[in-house]
Amino acid sequence: MTIRCDFLMLLAYLLLSIAAASQTTANLETSDTKLQLEAGTNAPRLIALQSGDWRNRATESPIPTVEIDGRSIQLDWTFNPVASHVDKKLVSFVYDTVSPRLRLTWEWEVRSEHGPIEHQIRIENRDSTELWLPLEPSFVFDWQEALQDQLQHFYVEKGADTPSAIGTHLLAVSEGYEWEGASSSYAQPRPGEAREIIPYFLVERANGSQSGWYVGVEFSGRTHLTLTRKGVSLRGKVGLNPNPGPFRTRLKPGEVFETPRIFLGATDGGPDATANVLRRWVREVLTNPDTWKNPNYPLLVNNSWGGGMAVNEEIARHMIRDSADLGFEMFHLDAGWFRGVGDWYPDARKFPHGLRPLADEAHARGLKFGLWVDWAQAALNTAPGALNVRDPEVRGWLTSDLPPDWKPEEFKGQTIDIGVPQAKAWAMRETNRIVDDYNLDMLEHDGYLVAKGCDASDHPHAPPDPLNQCTYRDAGFEFVSSTNSTDVNYHAARAYYDIQSNLRQKHPGLLLEICNDGGRMVDFGSAAHGDYFSITDTYDPLSNRRAFYDASFVLPTAMLETYVERWPTARTGNFRYMLRSGMMGWLSVMIDTTSWNAEQHSAAKEELELYKKELRPLIRDANLYHISERPDGLHWDGMEYFDPNARRGVVYAFRGSVENEADHKFVLHGLSPRSRYQLQFQDHSAPEQIVEGSELMKGGINFHLPSPNSSEIVSLRELPAPTD
Numbered sequence: 001m002t003i004r005c006d007f008l009m010l011l012a013y014l015l016l017s018i019a020a021a022s023q024t025t026a027n028l029e030t031s032d033t034k035l036q037l038e039a040g041t042n043a044p045r046l047i048a049l050q051s052g053d054w055r056n057r058a059t060e061s062p063i064p065t066v067e068i069d070g071r072s073i074q075l076d077w078t079f080n081p082v083a084s085h086v087d088k089k090l091v092s093f094v095y096d097t098v099s100p101r102l103r104l105t106w107e108w109e110v111r112s113e114h115g116p117i118e119h120q121i122r123i124e125n126r127d128s129t130e131l132w133l134p135l136e137p138s139f140v141f142d143w144q145e146a147l148q149d150q151l152q153h154f155y156v157e158k159g160a161d162t163p164s165a166i167g168t169h170l171l172a173v174s175e176g177y178e179w180e181g182a183s184s185s186y187a188q189p190r191p192g193e194a195r196e197i198i199p200y201f202l203v204e205r206a207n208g209s210q211s212g213w214y215v216g217v218e219f220s221g222r223t224h225l226t227l228t229r230k231g232v233s234l235r236g237k238v239g240l241n242p243n244p245g246p247f248r249t250r251l252k253p254g255e256v257f258e259t260p261r262i263f264l265g266a267t268d269g270g271p272d273a274t275a276n277v278l279r280r281w282v283r284e285v286l287t288n289p290d291t292w293k294n295p296n297y298p299l300l301v302n303n304s305w306g307g308g309m310a311v312n313e314e315i316a317r318h319m320i321r322d323s324a325d326l327g328f329e330m331f332h333l334d335a336g337w338f339r340g341v342g343d344w345y346p347d348a349r350k351f352p353h354g355l356r357p358l359a360d361e362a363h364a365r366g367l368k369f370g371l372w373v374d375w376a377q378a379a380l381n382t383a384p385g386a387l388n389v390r391d392p393e394v395r396g397w398l399t400s401d402l403p404p405d406w407k408p409e410e411f412k413g414q415t416i417d418i419g420v421p422q423a424k425a426w427a428m429r430e431t432n433r434i435v436d437d438y439n440l441d442m443l444e445h446d447g448y449l450v451a452k453g454c455d456a457s458d459h460p461h462a463p464p465d466p467l468n469q470c471t472y473r474d475a476g477f478e479f480v481s482s483t484n485s486t487d488v489n490y491h492a493a494r495a496y497y498d499i500q501s502n503l504r505q506k507h508p509g510l511l512l513e514i515c516n517d518g519g520r521m522v523d524f525g526s527a528a529h530g531d532y533f534s535i536t537d538t539y540d541p542l543s544n545r546r547a548f549y550d551a552s553f554v555l556p557t558a559m560l561e562t563y564v565e566r567w568p569t570a571r572t573g574n575f576r577y578m579l580r581s582g583m584m585g586w587l588s589v590m591i592d593t594t595s596w597n598a599e600q601h602s603a604a605k606e607e608l609e610l611y612k613k614e615l616r617p618l619i620r621d622a623n624l625y626h627i628s629e630r631p632d633g634l635h636w637d638g639m640e641y642f643d644p645n646a647r648r649g650v651v652y653a654f655r656g657s658v659e660n661e662a663d664h665k666f667v668l669h670g671l672s673p674r675s676r677y678q679l680q681f682q683d684h685s686a687p688e689q690i691v692e693g694s695e696l697m698k699g700g701i702n703f704h705l706p707s708p709n710s711s712e713i714v715s716l717r718e719l720p721a722p723t724d
């Protein structure tokens with residue numbers, strides 16, 4: 001007996017020694033980012049970013065316990081070199097536990113030659129029993145940072161509802177700095193509370209070099225990012241939001257839990273330089289390549305909401321004809337077309353011939369046809385095919401049970417939890433049917449779509465804690481908050497991705513708009529599962545420019561949709577200013593254009609033509625420079641695109657409402673100092689001129705606009721160097 005025991009101990013010792021000896025290091029790099037990784041015996045870690053510029057002291061902490069039948073079981077993770085994998089594009093270090101049998105894969109992946117490197121942790125239940133996992137963060141860091149280093153922290157808010165007065169934050173990270181940014185599938189800004197961020201931040205050294213790093217989350221569910229500076233430690237976490245906790249998630253035999261994928265990149269040169277790398281990376285790695293194959297992406301859209309819920313066949317036909325005449329490329333039928341919430345069939349009183357003839361008319365006039373649907377909403381309609389909250393099956397999918405006197409709003413009902421497999425299957429069928437039946441080129445989803453709270457105990461997510469639960473109403477929807485909220489959102493967001501992917505697979509070329517009541521689900525996960533975002537729900541020129549200013553620091557500008565709504569335009573100059581405030585990314589006009597007078601019609605035609613010829617190619621491909629402070633509506637603000645390959649660019653100049661500020665100078669970026677540039681002022685506010693790059697980047701361009709709330713657009717062309 002003693003002998004056998006000694007033998008086992010010896011065997012264990014030998015195995016441990018092998019594991020220790022097989023401790024592995026690996027490197028991954030892109031042209032911008034270098035990582036050193038290490039597989040320790042019991043945990044992996046990121047050793048350093050940029051060859052030690054940023055040295056990490058934190059070891060990744062694989063979950064220490066799981067819960068089985070209400071008992072907490074300690075886990076003993078051991079590196080498995082045989083199952084691990086290292087090559088130039090992918091490093092995955094595998095750790096196993098024997099009892100219960102679990103496998104954790106810690107993976108870093110290079111998917112582009114440029115930009116950041118992605119990371120994810122997967123935990124697989126290889127046992128035969130169901131178990132519950134605590135929270136595994138996506139990424140934990142603890143950089144060793146010299147006390148005297150001056151650091152800056154940069155992040156941007158979602159434009160949800162209305163962009164705040166700040167939006168873009170650049171803060172000094174001094175001793176004691178503590179920050180948390182959160183994101184979810186439906187941002188709910190409240191006065192006095194921190195707003196949701198687009199889940200990303202950048203930290204840079206303020207002293208000269210601006211060397212830094214950034215991290216972002218490719219997930220639409222509840223996530224958070226933290227940053228703390230204390231002594232020589234700059235640490236934080238990125239991943240699922242642990243609050244309101246404790247987080248737990250069920251893992252059945254054979255199932256895999258995946259932490260939200262993150263990306264980590266190194267940078268220097270500040271927020272704009274970082275953004276010019278990041279936007280390109282998002283386009284290349286996350287977005288749908290088929291979408292970009294259409295040279296008319298981003299499209300010019302006329303949206304029916306200018307006429308509101310009153311829309312009917314006659315109005316829509318009128319709008320389609322006017323859209324084609326003006327030069328739009330898609331007609332977007334907004335809310336008001338359906339029989340009722342959850343009953344996504346055309347209202348026969350308004351559309352006696354259905355929607356297909358409208359799609360046909362749009363197509364015949366060279367327009368695409370898009371449709372608004374709030375497909376995760378159930379209500380009270382009882383027609384076959386309607387999602388009815390009183391139907392026993394549908395009732396089982398709801399995020400909360402409803403009182404007997406509950407009534408939907410005009411276009412808002414009760415959210416179903418698409419994390420429930422039957423609900424997801426219904427949504428998949430229904431979205432497919434809608435696209436097929438109505439011959440759609442674009443499907444918009446709106447409202448509170450991806451559940452971020454649920455009071456059901458029989459859904460795949462964790463049950464709520466009845467002692468720690470609240471239900472509240474906001475923006476016309478019922479919300480539930482409890483300890484299970486992050487897990488609810490985890491399941492629903494993944495189901496949402498499957499539904500969107502299924503649509504793309506079944507309908508190649510179909511465009512998917514992410515609206516969610518304007519700017520509430522703007523993140524890198526939705527960027528991978530949709531083609532453009534509505535970035536705010538407030539559509540005046542200032543709000544549109546503010547939302548664009550913020551979001552354009554992280555996402556491809558072609559994806560950033562601003563709706564332009566009716567706004568006081570006493571003069572044509574004000575009218576152009578209104579349109580142009582939505583013309584820096586994706587433009588959707590939400591004004592009944594048939595109400596425009598002849599002068600406005602002709603101005604709008606010119607603007608759309610300008611967009612197609614000059615602006616769109618730059619919005620797709622050029623670098624972007626934020627050449628002013630964030631817009632305040634009072635003073636001047638501007639934006640510059642420059643494409644060094646095409647050797648051309650554009651400057652948007654907006655004059656605010658203040659009187660006696662007719663002149664302004666914008667200093668440009670991204671030009672060659674010794675090249676000469678031809679400047680053409682679209683509205684002829686100044687004569688055509690040729691200026692040296694160095695002058696434009698030091699002295700700048702002078703603008704003179706005599707009236708408040710007006711604008712100018714200047715085309716830049718780099719002239720060929722004179723031959724000698």
Ligand SMILES: [Zn+2]
Pocket residue numbers: 398399417419453454455456459461488
């Ligand atoms: Zn649920």
